Amino acid sequence: xxxxxxxxxxxxxxxxxxxxxxxxxxxxxxxxxxxxxxxxxxxxxxxxxxxxxxxxxxxxxxxxxxxxxxxxxxxxxxxxxxxxxxxxxxxxxxxxxxx
Numbered sequence: 225x226x227x228x229x230x231x232x233x234x235x236x237x238x239x240x241x242x243x244x245x246x247x248x249x250x251x252x253x254x255x256x257x258x259x260x261x262x263x264x265x266x267x268x269x270x271x272x273x274x275x276x277x278x279x280x281x282x283x284x285x286x287x288x289x290x291x292x293x294x295x296x297x298x299x300x301x302x303x304x305x306x307x308x309x310x311x312x313x314x315x316x317x318x319x320x321x322x323x
Contacts, residue, residue: 275306282307 259268281291292303
């Protein structure tokens with residue numbers, strides 16, 4: 225939430241956390257409904273959606289700087305670590321296919 229909105233509305237930090245938690249739960253519930261409609265049998269969460277988003281951008285050749293900005297990371301190192309984890313998954317999948 226924007227700081228000016230919080231000050232303007234007189235929302236305290238506990239209320240902000242409550243709203244964030246409530247919004248995330250609603251978002252994840254909606255993602256599950258979308259997965260159900262699309263007949264996706266995997267568990268879909270905001271975490272999975274962010275990883276999928278980043279993976280797809282990386283595989284399409286989008287620069288890490290742009291991916292970092294799109295994910296809202298404050299630090300490029302966070303994005304690099306995030307993508308490194310994804311790269312390991314891709315390598316693991318490739319090795320699984322080989323074997």
